[in-house]
Amino acid sequence: MFKRINKLAIELPIPAHGDMNAAAAVQELLGGKFGEMSTLNNYMFQSFNFRGKKKLKPFYDLVASITAEEFGHVELVTNAINLLSVGNTFPGDPDIAPLQNGKDARNTYHFIATAQTALPGDSMGRAWTGDNVFNSGNLVLDLIHNFFLEVGARTHKMRVYEMTDHPVAREMIGYLLVRGGTHILAYAKAIEMATGTDLTKMLPVPNISNSKFDHAKKFEAQGLSNVLFTWSEKDYRDINKIWKGTNPENGQPLEVRIGTPEGAPIPDLDDLPEEFAPGITKDDYELIMKRLMKDL
Secondary structure, three states: OOOOOOOEOOOOOOOOOOOHHHHHHHHHHHHOOOOHHHHHHHHHHHHHOOOOOOOOHHHHHHHHHHHHHHHHHHHHHHHHHHHOOOOOOOOOOHHHOOOHHHHHOOOOHHHHOOOOOOOOEOOOOOEOOHHHOOOOOOHHHHHHHHHHHHHHHHHHHHHHHHHOOOHHHHHHHHHHHHHHHHHHHHHHHHHHHHHOOOHHHHOOOOOOOHHHOHHHHHHHHOOHHHEEEOOOOOOOHHHHHOOOOEOOOOOOEOEEEOOOOOOEOOOOOOOEHHHOEOOOOHHHHHHHHHHHHOOO
16 A cells, blocks of 8 residues: 655745746656656566565565655656746637747647646657566566666756756756665665675766756755665565665765655645636635535
């Protein structure tokens, strides 16, 4: 089972204006081959289908706990795309074409299908597919795949970071560079435990420190590159059998924290009357409130 908390992993800045083409680029970090929907679903199905959960519990606990974090990463990137869509159109009579900016956007589907919110797809408009899920049933093979998947995700985050200077995109990417780095190291250490092969000597891949990215520095300073969360108050604690020792990049001790990060408020999107979203008028709202309050 999963327990949901109505908070975002970090606080994102609320912009006066978004950037519709930055939103299109950030879609790759959500629904691309190496996006958060791929990391989530790879680890989720691997954890659901894991053979020998008791015998190989530390490895199962690792994949299962990272799965829970990836749900939050999907949520974070989605909200970043939504905020990048703020202020890109204007309310008005349909005949003045209030959505006119949408025709010049890289992803017109944002304007047509979802009222300028995130899509389960990549930066070129292709829908995410379950074909991106790799679950061989072989523990070592799956761990190697996960290591590669996280390295690919890190590479794409860096490239999108260099494509846009919008503060919403960069804040989100800075955080995910740090957290993705912990997952790369976690899978490297798991492979070492399973095979004796030290992949940490290869890190970081690409060979550039997170500290080179301004929006990652504060998350590095918080020590988040050294921490794995259990994402459960009771379960998945055997990740400490893998996540131990020191971080090879900074020499600091690795730490397992029980539970979840503190989190931050979820952005509340304003009405977009030009998109008929959410399509509830003041009169509708008052009637709805009466129905909701009835018999309380």
